[in-house]
Amino acid sequence: MKPDRRDFIKTSGMFAVGSMVLPTFMQSCQNVQISANVKSYLDHFEVSTEMLQKVIAAAMSKGGNYADLFFEHKITNSLSLEDGQVNRAFSNVDFGVGIRVLKGDQTGFAYSENLGMDEMLNAAKMAANIADQPKEFAPVGISEKLPADFYPIAQNWTDVTIKDKVPFVQQLNDKVFSLDDKVNKVNVFLGDETSYVLFYNSEGRLTYDYRPMMRIGAVCVMEKDGQIENAYSARSFRSGFEVMTDALVDEIAGEAVEKTNILFEAGKPKAGEMPVVLGAGGSGILLHEAIGHTFEADFNRKGTSIFSDKLGKKVAENFINIIDDGTLPNDRGAINIDDEGNDVQKTYLVKDGILNSYIHDRISAEHYGVAPTGNGRRESFRNMPLPRMRSTYMENGPHTVEEIFAQVDYGVYVDNFSNGEVKIGAGDFTFFVKSGYIIEKGKLTKPIKDINIVGNGPQALADIAMAANDYKNDSGTWTCGKDGQSVPVTLGLPTVLVKKMTVGGTNA
Amino acid sequence: MTKEEKYILARWAMNHALENGAQEVSVSIANSKSSSVEVRDQKIDKLEQAIQSGLSIRLFVDGKYSSHSTNRMKKEELGHFISEAIEGTKFLAEDKFRTLPDPDLYYKGDGMDLASIDKDFDKVDPQEKIDLAFKAEEEALGKDERIISVSASYFDNLNERVMVNSNGFEGDNANSVFGVYTSVSVKGGDARPEAGWNESAIKYADLVKEGSGKIALEKALSRIGQTKIKSGTMPMIVENRQVGRLFSPLINALNGAQIQQKNSFLIDKLGEKVVSEKLTLTDDPFIVGGRGSRLFDGEGLATKKRTVFDKGVLKMYYIDTYYGKKLEMGPTSGSTTNLVFETGNKDLDALVASVKRGILVTGFNGGNHNGTTGDFSYGIDGFLIENGKIVQPVSEMNITGNMKTLWSDIGEIGNDVYLSSSWLTPSILFENVDFSGL
Numbered sequence: 001m002k003p004d005r006r007d008f009i010k011t012s013g014m015f016a017v018g019s020m021v022l023p024t025f026m027q028s029c030q031n032v033q034i035s036a037n038v039k040s041y042l043d044h045f046e047v048s049t050e051m052l053q054k055v056i057a058a059a060m061s062k063g064g065n066y067a068d069l070f071f072e073h074k075i076t077n078s079l080s081l082e083d084g085q086v087n088r089a090f091s092n093v094d095f096g097v098g099i100r101v102l103k104g105d106q107t108g109f110a111y112s113e114n115l116g117m118d119e120m121l122n123a124a125k126m127a128a129n130i131a132d133q134p135k136e137f138a139p140v141g142i143s144e145k146l147p148a149d150f151y152p153i154a155q156n157w158t159d160v161t162i163k164d165k166v167p168f169v170q171q172l173n174d175k176v177f178s179l180d181d182k183v184n185k186v187n188v189f190l191g192d193e194t195s196y197v198l199f200y201n202s203e204g205r206l207t208y209d210y211r212p213m214m215r216i217g218a219v220c221v222m223e224k225d226g227q228i229e230n231a232y233s234a235r236s237f238r239s240g241f242e243v244m245t246d247a248l249v250d251e252i253a254g255e256a257v258e259k260t261n262i263l264f265e266a267g268k269p270k271a272g273e274m275p276v277v278l279g280a281g282g283s284g285i286l287l288h289e290a291i292g293h294t295f296e297a298d299f300n301r302k303g304t305s306i307f308s309d310k311l312g313k314k315v316a317e318n319f320i321n322i323i324d325d326g327t328l329p330n331d332r333g334a335i336n337i338d339d340e341g342n343d344v345q346k347t348y349l350v351k352d353g354i355l356n357s358y359i360h361d362r363i364s365a366e367h368y369g370v371a372p373t374g375n376g377r378r379e380s381f382r383n384m385p386l387p388r389m390r391s392t393y394m395e396n397g398p399h400t401v402e403e404i405f406a407q408v409d410y411g412v413y414v415d416n417f418s419n420g421e422v423k424i425g426a427g428d429f430t431f432f433v434k435s436g437y438i439i440e441k442g443k444l445t446k447p448i449k450d451i452n453i454v455g456n457g458p459q460a461l462a463d464i465a466m467a468a469n470d471y472k473n474d475s476g477t478w479t480c481g482k483d484g485q486s487v488p489v490t491l492g493l494p495t496v497l498v499k500k501m502t503v504g505g506t507n508a
Numbered sequence: 509m510t511k512e513e514k515y516i517l518a519r520w521a522m523n524h525a526l527e528n529g530a531q532e533v534s535v536s537i538a539n540s541k542s543s544s545v546e547v548r549d550q551k552i553d554k555l556e557q558a559i560q561s562g563l564s565i566r567l568f569v570d571g572k573y574s575s576h577s578t579n580r581m582k583k584e585e586l587g588h589f590i591s592e593a594i595e596g597t598k599f600l601a602e603d604k605f606r607t608l609p610d611p612d613l614y615y616k617g618d619g620m621d622l623a624s625i626d627k628d629f630d631k632v633d634p635q636e637k638i639d640l641a642f643k644a645e646e647e648a649l650g651k652d653e654r655i656i657s658v659s660a661s662y663f664d665n666l667n668e669r670v671m672v673n674s675n676g677f678e679g680d681n682a683n684s685v686f687g688v689y690t691s692v693s694v695k696g697g698d699a700r701p702e703a704g705w706n707e708s709a710i711k712y713a714d715l716v717k718e719g720s721g722k723i724a725l726e727k728a729l730s731r732i733g734q735t736k737i738k739s740g741t742m743p744m745i746v747e748n749r750q751v752g753r754l755f756s757p758l759i760n761a762l763n764g765a766q767i768q769q770k771n772s773f774l775i776d777k778l779g780e781k782v783v784s785e786k787l788t789l790t791d792d793p794f795i796v797g798g799r800g801s802r803l804f805d806g807e808g809l810a811t812k813k814r815t816v817f818d819k820g821v822l823k824m825y826y827i828d829t830y831y832g833k834k835l836e837m838g839p840t841s842g843s844t845t846n847l848v849f850e851t852g853n854k855d856l857d858a859l860v861a862s863v864k865r866g867i868l869v870t871g872f873n874g875g876n877h878n879g880t881t882g883d884f885s886y887g888i889d890g891f892l893i894e895n896g897k898i899v900q901p902v903s904e905m906n907i908t909g910n911m912k913t914l915w916s917d918i919g920e921i922g923n924d925v926y927l928s929s930s931w932l933t934p935s936i937l938f939e940n941v942d943f944s945g946l
Contacts, residue, residue, distance in 0.1 A: 082769070083834075085601035089574040091593065096579070109556045113579045126557045162599040185770050221770050221880070228770055228880045268908065271944035272739040289874075302548070303656045304693040306700055382558065421874030421887070425693050425700035426734065428904045430874030430887035452875040452885035452906045454944075458698070504875075504885035504906035504944050507741045 034144050034206070041198040041208040045071045045097075045115055052200040053139045054117070055099065058124035060202055063133035064101035064108070066362075067124075068201035070339060071097045071115070072381040075158060078191035079169050086169045086188075089162060098381035099123045103131040105301070105363045109384045140204035147209050147336035148344060150327050153240030157192035157212055160241045165190055168244050172218050175253035180261065185221035185230075190214075192241075199341040209336045212238050213488065215477045216248070220256040224264055231259035231416075231434065236332045236477045236488065243330075259416060262435045266449035269438050271505035275408045276453060276498045277439060279415025281472040284491030286498070287322055287392050288480070289420040289429035290457040291315075295324075295349050295357075296375075296387040296482075297364030299424045306427035306457055307355065315355045316461045319397045322350040324359055326374050326390035332475060333391035333490040335377070340385050344374035349392075350461075361387040379485035389480060393492035397467020404466045404497045408439045412448060412503055427457035455501040468495040509539055509561060511680055514670040517563070517581065522672050524587050525567060529594045532568035532608045533674045534807075537561070537581075543634070544663035547641045550649070553659065565590060569597040573606035605833040608807075613839065614677045615804035615811070620794065622801040624683040626711040629666045632686075637662045640717055644690045647721025652729060656700055660690040660721060664712075677808040686712045690720040696732030703727035708928050710797060727870075730891075734901035736945035737892060743866035743919060744907065744941040745859050745893070748926040750869060751933035757877045757884065757911050758783070759844060762816070762824070764831030766879060773882035773912060777822050783915035785820040786852075793845035800846040800930025809841055816847070820916075847931045851923040856935045859922050861896040867905075867943060868893055875906070882911035888943075906944040914938055 034042075034049065042048060052069060059067035076092040096113040097120060108130025110123040172188045195211040217234025233255035237243055278286055291307070299305035307315075316322075326335050326344035335344050340362045348356045358364065361376035364387055377388035405413075414436035422429035433451050437444040455463075473492035480489045509517070514537040525533040539561035546554040563586065564577035574597040578589055644660035668682040687708035693700050705723040709715040746754060760766060761774040774782060793811035795801050804810055807829055815823045827835065828842030860868060868891045875886030889903035922935035 079600075085603065087573065087601045087603035087606075089596060089600055091574075091576045091596075093578040093580055093589065106552055107554045109554065111558060111560075113560055127555075130552060130555050162596045166599060187769065223770070230771060230880050271906070271908065271942055273946055302659075302693075304700055304702060306698065308700070382560070384554070384556070418876055419874060423702070423873055423889075423903075425702040426731070426889075426903060427699060428873055428887065428889070430906075432874060432876040432885065450876070450878045450881070450883040450885055451908060452887055454873065454887045454904050454906050456904055502736060502904060502906060502944050502946075504908035505942070506908065507739055507942050507944075 060137035062128040063131035066102040071198040074195040081188040101127040143204040145207040150334040151238035155241040179257040182222040187219040229263040266447035269505040275411035277413045282474040284493040289422045297358035318353045321395040338374040340376035342372040391490040396469040399466040451504040463499040466497040534566040536671045538669040540667040542665040546661040571602040572600045619803035644721040648725040654694040657693040690724040692724040692728040701731035734903040736904040748935045764827035771879040784918040786918045788850035789816040798846040805841040852921040
């Protein structure tokens, strides 16, 4: 998607027409063979290829062996409903360039919120300080790279006004109230984000990306005989306004009400180790926490992950294939290029039970002598890229859901989660279960809620004894945090049986 | 931007909004600068520097409300941004509870110096910062053959902010922090346990510059051989710097928004005994050099010293102007400043010595709580205590229970207050906690 100057002015309100004076040397960029698409991004940020080359030269001036520039303009909007009314809105505009210099696996990083030549050169010089042997950098010819198109959209969020969005927010509130008399409070939010990214590096690669994102959700509070419970349902996609439909509103409302209703009868299981059946979909949080983070190659490069010496080794049953994928259509975890300008791919982390690949950024790929996997991501231009997940999921296995349940004498079934965490070195991971059920003699019996499950990554992976054929991607608002940086991700799983994990509960 | 430049731009933005359709406006402008260096294998691994600034504006338009922020600070662009924001706000529903605060409650100036900033922030030699990180690394690197990786960092940050409200408030504040952090990974069996230690201070001269590497190494080595033990109900001691994880759900339950939205387990409990009589807590904004010290809150309201719990009796909620109106309660402030616990007589060692069989929790691993019911379940690691002595490291376990019960079941509050936070938490012994393990 190419940013249209007109839309940009109209919707973001960032540039008054009178301030659009282009630097005179801008004219010369016409001599470089670049497409209209990339030209529109250069214009968007009011920079020329000559400027990019000069900033890169400054970044490389102290002897770095690689440098990149990550320009980003992000427009965020949100609307919220409380007490029946769409009565608050928020918007944010963020704009700037991150400048990174590498010397081997060492990183210098600085950013500027002002794209004037002096400010960019200053930031470049700061980042350059990671190296200390001044040398001349010979400019490299521009090599334009067209990004993939994993999130085509019909209607840009920047073309949509608050007036267009309000009815959907109101409708979601009304729908939740209409579904159950016990509902007494509803909170609804609708957020959209549009990012324009321009990337250039010391190898001459020039590329760009247009990144839409939306999220919508509702918190449902119900009261019954003095007991108050609440639950939450949400969806998020890299889609345009066309994704907003009555069907989506109904799906979220129904799920929020259903999830809340379960809680009134729910209790706690027995404390201790037991079999855990993970339902299809959001249970992919198991993969994200148990192995995803520990496969991130920055940890492995430093030897600090529990999987550091497991590459090429058998880590799971033969039928297990685990993937980290940046290419799913309109998926929250998809990216057309990663934040280091690299192509994005579908990466097998575990293939036929063998640890096949780590999750790489540029530094770790060089360290391991492999091609980048397109996992170099950053929260914004203010941050340096790190190896990060995209959509992490497991392919279907050979079993059926019925066969899986038949194996469990006493255990828990879980399918609704809020958060998870992992200790990379020890391998201990956790995920928090909002609701699920106790399984007794292969049957779901009493509902459970608000319990934490803890396991150890390599052990849990080896303990996945069965996987069904009902894989589902979860398109909730999953956000992954690492080193203070948040990035959007998704996850998915077929129904699986983990032989044993430690389940929070009571000892009574 | 200088403070005066920030005021001039903030007043301009406020007036622009008032002239273009807003009836009330609040504008904040903040800028910050920070630097950090991380070293590994006796080389600089990461070097970062940042300067940023941003404006945020709260708009009250025809009884409707919105808030906005941007880092594009040129007047022409800002003016356009604000005008568009005002037009957008008109499409929202009216909300009669949205107003600026009552001007009588504003901070009026002449407050004491709370020593929240190092006036010599810019005078620290950049090479000295790098050397501090290398020294921290040196304290651990090569000191034990089980070490896999040591990384040490130095960081600093300075924030400055001004706020102007259209019904007669202007105020500014600033704070700084300097810190050193070291983390160490060691090999023990298949696992590679890691531990970190952090020192920080408002003033560079006060920063404890040595020890983080040594402590991180000791802590990492102490984790070797960690394992889960049998499930059971036992006493639990939580180390001072980890107490905040269990205390924040209690504070969250006192928040006006949570109460009004029925997402609190302490609704309608003012004046009632809701937790153990051993808990007496004060919110004190005026501690000189306190991390949470401030003269006015995020809305401009003058801060006050307040009792939160008095011998277990709930004395206040955290109420801002908006939720105060919705709940028909006077605003206190929407957020905590410094939280001061009435402490007991024992330090951590003495608390451990008092336990026959229990667990000392030194770290949390995920988990969550239910704001409505107070139910919680968290992953933990720490040490098994037997007969007053630490006998082995434990991990991969959960604690599960309810916040009201947990905080009613305080055995003893320690005297070892954690000073590097606005929440001045001592170590605390809880009785009868459900642990899940084997």
